[in-house]
Amino acid sequence: MQCIALYEILDRGVNKLAYEITQDYIRTGNSRSGQRISTVRFIVSHDTGNPGSTAYGNRNYFDTQQPDASAHTFIDDKYILEIIPLTEIAYHVRSNITADNRLYGANANSAAIGVELCHGGKINFHAAYDRYVWYHAYLCDRFNLDPKSDIVAHATLDPSRRSDPIGILRTNGISWSMFIDDVAEALQNFDGATTSSPPKDEPKKASAPKRVVKGTSVRLPIREGASGPFVRDIQQQLIKAGYRLPRYGADGVFGEETENAVMKFQKDHNLSVDGLVGQVTLSKLQQVNQQRVSAPDFPLPSGILRPGDQGNSVRQLQRALKQINFNPGSVDGIYGPRTEDAVKRFQSMYAALSVDGVYGPSTRKYIRMELDD
Numbered sequence: 001m002q003c004i005a006l007y008e009i010l011d012r013g014v015n016k017l018a019y020e021i022t023q024d025y026i027r028t029g030n031s032r033s034g035q036r037i038s039t040v041r042f043i044v045s046h047d048t049g050n051p052g053s054t055a056y057g058n059r060n061y062f063d064t065q066q067p068d069a070s071a072h073t074f075i076d077d078k079y080i081l082e083i084i085p086l087t088e089i090a091y092h093v094r095s096n097i098t099a100d101n102r103l104y105g106a107n108a109n110s111a112a113i114g115v116e117l118c119h120g121g122k123i124n125f126h127a128a129y130d131r132y133v134w135y136h137a138y139l140c141d142r143f144n145l146d147p148k149s150d151i152v153a154h155a156t157l158d159p160s161r162r163s164d165p166i167g168i169l170r171t172n173g174i175s176w177s178m179f180i181d182d183v184a185e186a187l188q189n190f191d192g193a194t195t196s197s198p199p200k201d202e203p204k205k206a207s208a209p210k211r212v213v214k215g216t217s218v219r220l221p222i223r224e225g226a227s228g229p230f231v232r233d234i235q236q237q238l239i240k241a242g243y244r245l246p247r248y249g250a251d252g253v254f255g256e257e258t259e260n261a262v263m264k265f266q267k268d269h270n271l272s273v274d275g276l277v278g279q280v281t282l283s284k285l286q287q288v289n290q291q292r293v294s295a296p297d298f299p300l301p302s303g304i305l306r307p308g309d310q311g312n313s314v315r316q317l318q319r320a321l322k323q324i325n326f327n328p329g330s331v332d333g334i335y336g337p338r339t340e341d342a343v344k345r346f347q348s349m350y351a352a353l354s355v356d357g358v359y360g361p362s363t364r365k366y367i368r369m370e371l372d373d
Contacts, residue, residue: 024082045115058118071114075132094158094161222277224259343359
């Protein structure tokens with residue numbers, strides 16, 4: 001049914017819309033070398049592998065942390081966000097794999113555009129998917145590529161480590177071949193024109209995208225009164241680190257509640273307590289939320305657990321929560337207030353979950369996703 005619904009959406013013309021492309025480039029560094037792409041030969045499709053992380057959340061991570069990795073474009077339900085110019089290389093595929101050279105005669109980092117799909121959390125998958133399909137069609141139109149042969153999944157190039165984006169597409173009822181068909185259909189309806197509308201009896205084709213060039217959007221420090229996607233990302237990271245925002249949540253507005261949470265975080269981590277999110281506070285917040293190791297086979301209890309329960313199942317839940325950095329206190333097998341609070345904090349990250357502090361099948365599913373990330 002989900003697949004049929006997607007095709008019904010496409011038939012109604014969603015893929016014929018001209019979405020905005022926002023160009024908000026990160027600074028030059030480890031993530032962006034500034035080296036030029038000579039010729040774009042293909043597209044590598046990815047997903048972020050980090051449920052709930054938004055386009056701007058990823059942009060700001062790469063800009064501030066500068067890891068030895070990157071991608072050109074991140075897409076969620078609100079933005080098609082180019083963080084590296086399409087004329088420059090990005091480091092989105094391991095350089096020591098050889099599948100890209102065998103398939104396309106070139107290294108993906110120097111000859112391909114890397115496109116990341118943001119998913120999970122409060123991101124509307126269908127809205128993000130529509131943009132993801134449309135942007136792939138846009139790239140095919142711009143660089144004269146064939147969706148059937150010139151789009152490759154990251155999983156195909158690096159199957160021993162990656163399943164993206166095939167895994168998350170499949171989770172939402174979409175096979176890889178269906179995705180390629182959707183891109184091909186979008187490309188057929190795309191003429192790259194910005195001229196006047198066609199006659200009423202002709203189908204309207206997609207116009208060229210409007211580019212929104214914002215330059216550097218992140219100006220630290222962030223303080224009370226600020227708003228926007230970067231503030232929302234800070235709020236989500238505070239919640240994940242254990243600093244609840246019970247009144248307004250991650251609403252993208254830096255108000256008194258957010259300032260108080262920042263100050264408490266700064267105090268707990270021996271930082272200067274000023275309520276401002278500068279480079280030091282931001283780096284510490286990201287460090288705290290990344291201090292976990294992979295757990296591909298971490299056990300999770302089945303059934304329902306709630307406050308007052310005791311036993312080994314509760315211990316498994318507590319260990320899992322601790323593993324994904326939602327500290328429940330002691331791993332003592334007692335579903336007490338701290339365990340309940342950790343479950344609520346986790347649930348608040350996902351729109352699909354009720355924030356009731358009760359562990360059940362739905363909460364288990366999303367914890368499993370985090371553990372497998």
